[in-house]
Amino acid sequence: MMFRRLLETLSVFQWVLTFLLMGVFCSLLTGYLLLTRFWPLAALYLAWLTIDRHTPERGGRRSQWVRNWTVWRYMRDYFPISMVKMADLDPKRNYVFGSHPHGIMCFGTFCNFCTEANGFSGMFPGITPHLATLSGLFRLPIFRDYLLSGGGCSVSRSSLGHILSERGAGNAVIIVVGGAAESMAGTPGDHSVLLKDRMGFIRLALSHGADLVPVYSFGENDVFEQLVFRSGSWMKSLQVTFQKWMGFAPCLFRGRGLLSARSWGLLPYAKPVMTVVGEPITVRQSTNPSEEEVSHYHAQYMEALVRLFNKYKGQYGLSETTQLTIY
Template sequence: MKIDWAPVHVPPKRRLQTLAAGLYVLIFMALPFLSLMITSLLLYYGNYFWKLIVLAYLTHIYFDHTRNYSDIHGNGTHFSLKLMRNNCVWRNFRHYFPIELIKTVDLSPDRNYILASFPHGIIGTGISCNMSSDIEKWLQLFPGIRPKIATLDMHFYTPILREMLRYWGVVSVSKESLMYYLTKSNHPKHPDNLDGFTSNAVAILVGGAQEALDSHPGRYIITLKRRKGFVKLAIRTGCPIVPTFSFGEVDIFDQVDNPPNSYLRRFQTLTKRLTGISPLIVLGRGFFQYTFGFLPQRKHIVQVVGSPIEVEKNDAPDPEYVDKIHQQVIDQLNEMFDKYKTKYIENGKNCKLVIN
């Protein structure tokens, strides 16, 4: 195999961008396993002092996570926003690809929103940057609206990783958590709004782990046809649904070919059913060469935020009404994809959006 080496003389800013991308991959791909391994080793080999510390921390995690949602997952104070969600590390990460955020319409800050986001890609890189780690651009385009991303509840039981997710404004995708954040008071003088925000925009990667299994460069395959839970949630809370689409998301990583019914796909599907996580064999680039590794490729990512789809609030959503709103989401995604694919996807004229 011929290795395509990176040039020797690379501008320092590009080296910094590569380091930031490496840190991102380490956090999302390696940190969960490293933290669990370190915790297990300390419990097994550590002395009584370290065992006591670890047990106290694990106890704190359990009771802290089962408390009221207003006390966990980090609302994002000015300090945490500056320290974790708006700094030079994540700005370098944004410029590595680069990642853009495009607004098509204004969103009023006097109400909460559900952002139905596609595609998931391997690790949802574009939306993670725009609505979690580097939110300066979001705050410029949508002032007063607090950006949050919903992820698997199990991540908030993972030592160390949970602390980082909280300060990035990430919340649990559990029903209780989403109901809390989508029904919070939007009154400017409400105690929860002392940080200057008046509403929440909670992004849900609807396709989840299943969609990640279909992520390959140039293939836009999203999982949506049978995913209607987010629509029911929107109706119960009265929150508009805002479809968003991240062009280029599937191009930054490839994975080992896993066609349906292959042995690898069967194993991945079984693991996903048991754990909620898809075990992907990721193919990227390295720090000093472009042939193999776990770093993402430098591909342009553009997250386009669509128009709100209004819903009528109802505690018991009617199935026909759910199907109607669900179809509106599909229609807007198709329209958005056809409108922007030639602008934001390389050779986008031949790309098709497949909805499973």
């Protein structure tokens, strides 16, 4: 039992290090190799990278072998992370999943949609998930291939449009709607999502006739403690500047230590995360949607997300008085 718990802890630790350091490390390693006798190897990879540069914009390149790694099941069991399905999805349709909340590292979203730890393919047969993330991450050597292998793709409009219009039916693009701005506000016990002014994913669904699916990960904000800066402070201004120009926001957070749950460290707390995939909202295609159409489906989506939250909050262990705040 202790050995299994150790494996679970190490599996999560490797993902935390991958999330925080792999992109920078692989970039530095590639540059270093160019200055050594192994430079032909690095040069060949960079040449191939140039040829392959459009792949993140064209649906990505997943690997079922990577998605089925045993390490992801150990990672799932550390928290544990679970997935609940509210309805079947028709493989003859395409979908836009809105995932909430962002949290620090999107453990629920990553585990359920970029791996088969909870059996996404069996739960939703005929549906291929594509987790949309920052386009800049796909410029980082080696790390970009790691992201692609799990089903990652660029979050750009052209990338998502290609998946929903050029790759047939049975595709689901997963967008963490709140993005970096939401990640700066999440704290343990917080149930609020940045959604009121986020209309882009609605327009995307309308333009391609893709059904909307709300997704909520209960407990995502509980796995780390974050220092939230007050509005107007210089640290808050720095965060907002990074978010605006770099697409991500540096967060100061803490979890438990690697060897002791009582010490501070980079490991997330072992708190359960339950990802609920909601019922699809049927969307009629409109290649040039009006503001009224966008507002109509946006309102429907928010209502569906609140219903999902209220239906499953008790199952997660929240009180009946707990409400989802949309800002």
